[in-house]
Amino acid sequence: MDAILKVSGLAKTFVLRQPRDTVIEVLRDISFAVFPGECLVLSGPSGTGKSTLLRILYGNYLASGGSIRLRQETGWIELAGADPRCVLAARRHTLGYVSQFLRVIPRVTALDVIMEPALLRGYAKEVAQAKAEALLVRLDIPEKLWSLAPGTFSGGEQQRINIARSFMVFWPVLLLDEPTASLDGKNRQIVLELIEEAKAAGSAIVGIFHDAHARDAVASRLLYMKDEKERAHVT
Amino acid sequence: MNVRLRDAQPGAASQLEVPARALSGEKARPLLQVDDVCRLFGPEQGCQEVSFTLYPGEVLGLVGESGSGKSTLLSTLSGRLPPDRGRVRYRDGADWLDLYAAGEGRRRALLRTQWGFVEQNPRDGLRMSVSAGANIGERLMAQGARHYGRLRQCALEWLRHVEIDAARIDDTPETFSGGMRQRLQIARNLVSGPRLVFMDEPTGGLDVSVQARILDLLRNLVREFDLSVILVTHDLAVARLLADRLMVMRRSRIVESGLTDQILDDPQHPYTQLLVSSILQV
Numbered sequence: 109m110d111a112i113l114k115v116s117g118l119a120k121t122f123v124l125r126q127p128r129d130t131v132i133e134v135l136r137d138i139s140f141a142v143f144p145g146e147c148l149v150l151s152g153p154s155g156t157g158k159s160t161l162l163r164i165l166y167g168n169y170l171a172s173g174g175s176i177r178l179r180q181e182t183g184w185i186e187l188a189g190a191d192p193r194c195v196l197a198a199r200r201h202t203l204g205y206v207s208q209f210l211r212v213i214p215r216v217t218a219l220d221v222i223m224e225p226a227l228l229r230g231y232a233k234e235v236a237q238a239k240a241e242a243l244l245v246r247l248d249i250p251e252k253l254w255s256l257a258p259g260t261f262s263g264g265e266q267q268r269i270n271i272a273r274s275f276m277v278f279w280p281v282l283l284l285d286e287p288t289a290s291l292d293g294k295n296r297q298i299v300l301e302l303i304e305e306a307k308a309a310g311s312a313i314v315g316i317f318h319d320a321h322a323r324d325a326v327a328s329r330l331l332y333m334k335d336e337k338e339r340a341h342v343t
Numbered sequence: 344m345n346v347r348l349r350d351a352q353p354g355a356a357s358q359l360e361v362p363a364r365a366l367s368g369e370k371a372r373p374l375l376q377v378d379d380v381c382r383l384f385g386p387e388q389g390c391q392e393v394s395f396t397l398y399p400g401e402v403l404g405l406v407g408e409s410g411s412g413k414s415t416l417l418s419t420l421s422g423r424l425p426p427d428r429g430r431v432r433y434r435d436g437a438d439w440l441d442l443y444a445a446g447e448g449r450r451r452a453l454l455r456t457q458w459g460f461v462e463q464n465p466r467d468g469l470r471m472s473v474s475a476g477a478n479i480g481e482r483l484m485a486q487g488a489r490h491y492g493r494l495r496q497c498a499l500e501w502l503r504h505v506e507i508d509a510a511r512i513d514d515t516p517e518t519f520s521g522g523m524r525q526r527l528q529i530a531r532n533l534v535s536g537p538r539l540v541f542m543d544e545p546t547g548g549l550d551v552s553v554q555a556r557i558l559d560l561l562r563n564l565v566r567e568f569d570l571s572v573i574l575v576t577h578d579l580a581v582a583r584l585l586a587d588r589l590m591v592m593r594r595s596r597i598v599e600s601g602l603t604d605q606i607l608d609d610p611q612h613p614y615t616q617l618l619v620s621s622i623l624q625v
């Protein structure tokens with residue numbers, strides 16, 4: 109099968125003017141491809157740029173150099189340097205992203221947060237709601253919380269809302285930044301099952317998992333990111 | 344509108360999907376085209392060298408320090424302040440309208456029907472001495488609506504949209520709280536079904552809990568009615584919540600523009616870095 113994401117020669121250097129001039133070279137010459145149905149795990153010590161790489165793939169950080177090609181229904185597009193509309197369209201249809209923390213929006217209920225990606229894709233409201241409720245049950249969120257805004261939820265509950273949201277629709281490419289970090293053993297297991305199901309459905313997953321058990325359970329391949337500016341390589 | 348499935352994969356989701364809202368030809372064509380607009384009151388006071396394109400359904404945020412020229416630019420874009428040079432063009436169906444080359448009548452008609460303007464101070468955008476219902480009905484009457492029952496029905500519907508108790512329909516905004524006035528101003532603007540709405544610090548004078556409610560409301564209305572919005576705000580959290588993309592202004596010029604979360608999380612220009620780092624967290 110053809111790859112869905114091809115990264116080549118990717119580089120990222122932060123040039124900070126505040127509070128004083130600082131240049132941080134984080135990524136250099138990173139190349140890899142990801143195929144539908146597999147999970148590529150980014151591993152390596154803290155600070156080597158794993159989250160940075162994921163954010164660049166999502167268009168949240170700008171690449172300093174290199175190319176990120178994404179295969180969409182309509183053909184290949186170049187994400188590095190793409191204009192905002194193009195990135196937003198890719199995010200709506202192709203690129204899913206689970207951050208470590210939920211960004212809470214005042215007054216928006218847990219159920220609405222979860223349903224949103226489906227509604228944006230045009231699901232009927234009842235269909236979206238049924239699916240969201242099934243995920244909430246599966247992730248063990250008490251029903252009395254469903255219609256509250258998640259601002260007051262615990263860290264683990266917020267993270268599960270975040271996860272439910274991301275597994276509402278099929279993502280051709282799914283980016284996961286430590287999705288199991290603040291979860292207990294039982295919930296972690298459920299998330300690993302969701303990831304396996306997404307793989308089986310044909311998602312290409314790029315993920316970061318600090319927990320070795322989770323990593324071993326879902327990884328198809330590892331991209332090891334070394335310290336001291338040594339080049340990353342795929343094993 | 345052609346029907347197609349977004350997810351061409353064997354999983355369960357694809358059968359359930361209905362077509363996404365029209366991303367057809369209409370959405371792919373620009374709504375507003377701004378070319379090298381300049382309006383200066385003094386050196387670097389006002390706006391200059393501004394060019395950009397706005398598409399249907401896009402929310403564009405304008406951020407920057409006080410005095411950087413945000414309001415000046417907004418006035419120029421919205422037909423209220425002629426530029427010293429440059430051009431603002433609006434697409435009305437198949438026609439491109441050059442805003443300041445068009446006659447005063449055409450420009451005013453546009454402002455009353457297809458455009459809206461939400462002022463920071465609701466007093467400037469409302470008629471304070473007439474009822475809430477009449478405030479909402481005004482644009483419709485200007486468009487020729489005369490049927491009293493229908494105007495009232497419409498006013499009631501819009502009061503509901505902006506979460507104002509229907510019982511207040513005959514009260515004047517003078518008796519409303521700041522947050523209610525702002526919501527009424529929003530209803531008054533949106534009732535005519537505008538395609539493009541300008542907003543200058545729409546939550547500026549309100550306290551935080553009231554702000555959250557208005558932001559949530561705006562967020563939903565923008566989606567529901569597929570509005571294009573140009574929004575001036577100095578509050579980066581507001582920008583994060585509402586805007587698809589941002590333009591950062593400093594001393595009359597756009598110094599950086601891009602996807603909202605990218606600008607806020609990975610700012611490139613030293614001034615944007617300062618702006619983002621000087622607040623706690625957005």
Ligand SMILES: Nc1ncnc2c1ncn2[C@@H]1O[C@H](COP(=O)(O)OP(=O)(O)OP(=O)(O)O)[C@@H](O)[C@H]1O
Binds near residue numbers: 124134153154156158
């Ligand atoms: N927005 C940013 N601006 C400036 N520097 C940044 C930014 N984001 C990340 N960095 C820097 O990039 C480097 C890599 O950070 P990153 O978060 O990608 O590491 P990581 O591999 O995910 O680490 P961890 O395992 O601890 O999560 C760090 O030195 C960090 O300070």
Ligand SMILES: Nc1ncnc2c1ncn2[C@@H]1O[C@H](COP(=O)(O)OP(=O)(O)OP(=O)(O)O)[C@@H](O)[C@H]1O
Binds near residue numbers: 387415
């Ligand atoms: N009508 C005017 N006559 C003279 N100078 C003006 C006029 N309008 C604006 N200016 C000047 O142009 C500059 C930009 O003003 P503007 O109101 O556009 O700033 P702004 O970015 O909206 O600021 P704020 O965030 O404080 O509202 C300021 O220096 C202002 O004094």
Ligand SMILES: [Mg+2]
Binds near residue numbers: 158159160316
């Ligand atoms: Mg990280």
Ligand SMILES: [Mg+2]
Binds near residue numbers: 413414415
């Ligand atoms: Mg202003």
